[in-house]
Amino acid sequence: MNDSTFGRLFVLMILAMTVMTIIIVVLAIFAADDVTTRLDERSDIENTAAVGQRLAPVGEFSSSPSEGAVTPVVAEPVVLTGAEAYASCAACHDAGVAGAPLFADKAGWADRVGQGIETLYTHAIEGFQGSAGYMPAKGGNMSLSDESVKAAVDHMVEAVQ
Numbered sequence: 375m376n377d378s379t380f381g382r383l384f385v386l387m388i389l390a391m392t393v394m395t396i397i398i399v400v401l402a403i404f405a406a407d408d409v410t411t412r413l414d415e416r417s418d419i420e421n422t423a424a425v426g427q428r429l430a431p432v433g434e435f436s437s438s439p440s441e442g443a444v445t446p447v448v449a450e451p452v453v454l455t456g457a458e459a460y461a462s463c464a465a466c467h468d469a470g471v472a473g474a475p476l477f478a479d480k481a482g483w484a485d486r487v488g489q490g491i492e493t494l495y496t497h498a499i500e501g502f503q504g505s506a507g508y509m510p511a512k513g514g515n516m517s518l519s520d521e522s523v524k525a526a527v528d529h530m531v532e533a534v535q
């Protein structure tokens with residue numbers, strides 16, 4: 375190989391590598407853009423909360439003997455929307471299982487709504503044995519927060535207004 379052939383080959387290789395670099399940079403810009411738009415779609419508060427959750431400790435050390443060595447950190451209860459929380463109620467209230475008043479059945483709910491919303495909240499959260507059947511506390515889903523159960527009750531009551 376003489377010098378001029380080598381020179382041309384060398385320039386060609388440099389060109390090829392430059393083109394590849396440009397392609398990689400463009401791809402990287404696209405990929406980063408995807409991540410930033412996903413972050414932008416969530417509000418700052420949601421992003422901060424999400425980061426906080428990921429960084430939250432799973433436990434806390436306590437030196438007080440009465441409390442035991444490790445006390446678990448109780449996470450803030452998640453509040454679902456009424457429609458989301460109702461997923462735990464649908465098994466009975468969609469089909470009227472075991473005497474459960476049907477969703478959106480005005481006649482079935484009239485007397486119950488008449489008791490006042492606070493009574494309905496208490497019955498849904500703590501459970502309730504009525505003449506029609508047994509309503510388990512939180513519909514049997516104890517992972518629901520009280521607020522989520524209340525939202526589900528609101529959702530059910532709104533459906534019969």
Ligand code: HEC
Pocket residue numbers: 459460462463464465466467471472473474475486489493494495497498502503504505506507508509510512513514518523526527
């Ligand atoms: C295992 C079946 C079952 C599930 C699951 C269930 N319920 Fe019920 N629920 C009942 C039955 C049965 C009654 C009727 C009790 C009666 O009046 O005799 C009832 C009644 C109620 C009432 C009326 C109480 C009153 O004072 O009249 C509310 C409010 C209610 N349920 C809310 C909920 C909510 C909210 C959920 C989900 C978080 C849920 N239920 C899940 C069976 C269920």
